[in-house]
Amino acid sequence: MSRKKTKADPVNILLDLIITILIVAMIPVGFLYYSAKSYAEKPSFTQDAQMMGFLLEKRDYAAFIQGRYINSYNGDTSTDGYNALADYIEAAFNYKIYDAKNYKEKADSQKEIMNDSKASMGSLTVFADKIDEMMGIEK
């Protein structure tokens, strides 16, 4: 038995078209929503690995160290290699002071931090060498 094909309602066609457009529009809006939401919920001053790399490349070591501290206060361990390098820079900075002032015990303690940090920074050791050179620290 052949069924008579009913003619589609033009109003429904128009409404279906609007629904399709709205669904398509929801994709970029949804993307914007979630990216804006995740940015807004991110604690202030934390830095992801990409940003830490950028700071390192710009030689903005002060912000690099700040990123390390703020990340650790917020339990962010995604930048661990960079954190080790930041610890190294800070310890090298302190070492330079204590060495110049002849505070031997304090200098040794900073040297120990430098060695520990160097052991856990992986391929970033090349930057540790640059820091030594910058601070005038002999190996």
Place this chain on the structure above:
Amino acid sequence: MKCKFCGSNLGIEDEFCPHCGKPNDQFEGNRAEMKEYKEEFEKTKEEVKESSKTNSRIGRLIVIGVLCAIIFVMLIRIHDFNDFDTRERKRNKKIEDYVSEHKDEIDATLAELENNRDYLALDYFVLNYRLRSNSDYYPEYGKVFTASIQYRAIHDDILNIMDGYDGYEGKKDRDWCDSIAMYITDFDVYIQPQYFDPESSIHETGHAAYIKDCRMAVQDMVQAFFELSNDQAHDMWEMTRADVCDMLYSKCVDLYPEEE
């Protein structure tokens, strides 16, 4: 229905009996009734069709309404998320609630950082938990926080000189030296008067020792990185900002020549 002549079965639309050929006298009545039924059926069918059409339109309009509402709400929320003031207000509220709920833990960490003379870590801890803006909680720490900021700012400026970083504003070593000089001269302006005041309650809390050590740490840091003599390092606190800047920059030129 049966033929009244031969008793055979008749269809409802049979005008004549298919067996005996005699007329079906109920045919006219049946036909009128059938027509009526048919008309009613068609009417009902049209009604059902119309109602179904209306319902499907309403259904679609509801879907459109819901989608528009979702998009509208998401756009409003995106605006809120992207608005700096709204975002910061929410972040601050969140941090404030956290600090309020974990006050004992935060107090303990703060005390530990203070005892360890961990000036940088303390300043970043204060920054992370906005403790300076929570002055209701930490009024006695005001000078400690300020001293730590001064230390961190000078630390950062020295690093900027050493690593040749221009702060995205094309800053030169002289600018960094001037900034260090400002923090050195401000240190006594903002912190010391209360420290030196023997009546100040700050002496009872142990914060005075931290501030004194922080000041000494600043002196050692500047002396070590600018290779100042003991006298120069000691006297820098009494000098004007311009004189400190000149002294540091004169050292800087030889120690950390700027890249061209």
